[in-house]
Amino acid sequence: MILKQKYNSKDHKIYLGSILNLYKEIQNKSIDLVFADPPYNMGKNFGNNKDKWKTLDDYVQWSKEWINIIKSKLKDNGSFIMMGHPHYSAYLVPYLDSQFTYVNQIIYHYTDGMPEKKNFEKRYEVILYYRNNPTKYHFDIEDVRSPLVRYEKYSNTKGKNPGDVWQINRLRWNSKERVKDNNKIFHASQKPLRLLRRIILATTKKNSIVLDPFLGTGTTSVACKELGRKSIGIEINNEYILKAINRLKETEFKKEKFSYEQR
Structure with a gap:
């Protein structure tokens, strides 16, 4: 799928398409931070695609392809931050170590999750x-x-x-941030703004450019606009993009600092 620009303002751009088709739309060595929340290979349904590969090797190879693309777009002093499942992301670490300089493996811990009876309940992502x-x-x-x-x-x-x-709570179905459609959860893995604010504040300056190659419903773009950063988002699902654009249009730059509970 060739990338198609769906939103373009002075500081924020959103493209419809696959990160694997990213070529000329973004200049090489122009991005300060890449934040990626890719499919985890868990079989979740994301509308027009499902995040499950035939084999683990297929998933790892696909991951290497998009990681190689975003590396070419990252500035020499840029940062790369990726969300992941504790099990599947571990298979990507050797390749990431060969391409970048390791800094941290952060535990994103939440206090609620799906009830489990045959094993311990899962309460974190990496x-x-x-x-x-x-x-x-x-x-x-x-x-x-x-x-x-x-x-x-x-x-x-x-x-x-x-x-x-x-320890940052996941978005519950009734959260004010939660994007819904007919009172149903619209995106299966929407991340909280608090999480993105912390990442962006710590790793970028004002007017830095942040790339999210799996934009979803636009949380990264929203956080960037709040914090005075520029953003580029890529998303393969057009319905998600429409929600992201609406959220972005409704967001304003925040002059005041966010409290600890907000970031």
Whole structure:
């Protein structure tokens, strides 16, 4: 599917199509941050596609193809952050290690999930954080510090580093952020704005360009507009794009800083 531009404003663009067909639409070495929330190979239904490959090798090979494409678009001092399933994403780590500089494996922990009777309930996803260059990058902890639990003589009075375990609730069906259609969940894996705000604030500056190759219903674009960043989104499902465009149009830049509960 050839990429087709569906939305174009001064700072935000959205394309319909597959990341595998990304060629001339984005200049090489022009992106400050790639945030990717790709299919996890779990068999979820995403409207016009299902995230299940015939074999694990097929899934890994497909992942390598899109990772190779986004690497060419990333600036030399850019960052790459990818959501993943704890099991399947592990197969991608050796390739990621060969292409980027490893920084963190962050645990995205939530307190609710689907009930389980035959095994322990699943309560987390992983966030793989890499940089294109081990010495040249942007990282600013100041805007994402968390409140101090107790004060020690070496504590920063502005707050502490949130660490690599983030307890951020998933979006429930009745969340104000949740995109719905006829009161039903519209996207099976919509991520909370709080999660994207933290990632974007820590790894980019104002006016940085953020690429999301699996945009879904547009959470990354919305967070970028709130925070004064530019965004490029790619999504294969046109119905998701329509929702993303509506969300983006309704979003405004926030001059005031977000509280810890919001990022």
